[in-house]
Amino acid sequence: MASNIGMMDSAYFVGRNEILSWINNRLQLNLSRIEEAASGDVQCQMMDMTHPGVVPMHKVNFDAKTEYDKIQNYKILQDVFNKLKIDKHIEVSRLVKGRPLDNLEFLQWLKHYCDSVNGGIMNENYNPVERRVKVGKDRNVRCPLKKSKSQQTNIKNASGSSNTLGPNGTSGAKPFRSSEAAGGANSSVEIQALSKEITDLKSAVNLLEKERDFYFAKLRDIEILCQAPEVKNVSMSIAIKKILYADNAKESALDEAQDYLNLCNECCAN
Incomplete structure (x- = not known):
């Protein structure tokens, strides 16, 4: 089945x-x-x-x-x-x-x-x-993101300033230096870049934590399996537990487990 x-x-x-x-x-x-x-x-x-x-x-x-x-x-x-x-x-x-x-x-x-x-x-x-x-619902439908209040205010101000004319038919907005505008634009771009980098880093950390939890759960399942009464004294289970509980280098733990398995095989052969 x-x-x-x-x-x-x-x-x-x-x-x-x-x-x-x-x-x-x-x-x-x-x-x-x-x-x-x-x-x-x-x-x-x-x-x-x-x-x-x-x-x-x-x-x-x-x-x-x-x-x-x-x-x-x-x-x-x-x-x-x-x-x-x-x-x-x-x-x-x-x-x-x-x-x-x-x-x-x-x-x-x-x-x-x-x-x-x-x-x-x-x-x-x-x-x-x-x-x-x-059936009335499609999970792929996503509502468009609403603009924040600050974005709406900026758009409104930008729109109002461009449409407001002075007495001579010119724009009523106060002139400003091009260097100040350039500096403001560069600062805004830098802030956006840093914000994106922070968001990406948070996302990466979140994924790494989930990955860690995923593999820890797998190891925990293996540990529980090796501790089951019917298999806990089996040579393979003992070897696996030696690797799981080893606090030294990976190679040393593997060598120790392999030595134990070799010893068990020799005993079985005799």
């Missing part, structure tokens, strides 16, 4: 960039982070594409913001799984929190399932945007 796959299956080694490309290409979205799919509407529409007519799309909330709204979407998805006899329990309480690792693993499973049904081939007759519009 396509829904029954173990955690070591190749499906769970698909990277987040590939998952995001898969979602964006098929549903014509522009998601940039795994967490953006935590509301459950993406998963519902993927199942709608894979099994047309099975998902009650009119009930799916494509603008779910609260945990309650997200939970309703996952309830719809679980009902679809039950209807299709898909043996997959959805960890709703973890997914709605938006944790990257939990959502990535579920989307990895979903991609594996959908590919196993249609062989990875897109349904050319399925129009995802039209399907969303029909």
Whole structure:
């Protein structure tokens, strides 16, 4: 059964960039982070594409913001799984929190399932945007950014000064030196450049923190697996834990683990 796959299956080694490309290409979205799919509407529409007519799309909330709204979407998805006899329990309480690792693993499973049904081939007759519009919401619609009050004031002042004429039909604006104008323009450009650099740095730090949390969670899962009673005394588990708990250089930890494995192999051979 396509829904029954173990955690070591190749499906769970698909990277987040590939998952995001898969979602964006098929549903014509522009998601940039795994967490953006935590509301459950993406998963519902993927199942709608894979099994047309099975998902009650009119009930799916494509603008779910609260945990309650997200939970309703996952309830719809679980009902679809039950209807299709898909043996997959959805960890709703973890997914709605938006944790990257939990959502990535579920989307990895979903991609594996959908590919196993249609062989990875897109349904050319399925129009995802039209399907969303029909239910009253398209996630690709973005409201234009509103201008700030200062921008509106500057535009208004600029417009007023250019249209205000003096008694001789000339502009009523006071003349100013070109050097001062140039200095002001340069200062404005510099401020904009610095603001953009700060924004880029904040974005980079945010991505690095998410990357750190992602790999830490993976290592934690490996640690828990190695501590399981049935495998904690297995030589491979002991070797892995030596690497995880090593506080010296990476090469030393690997050498120590390899030496332990070699010793275990010699003992088994004798």
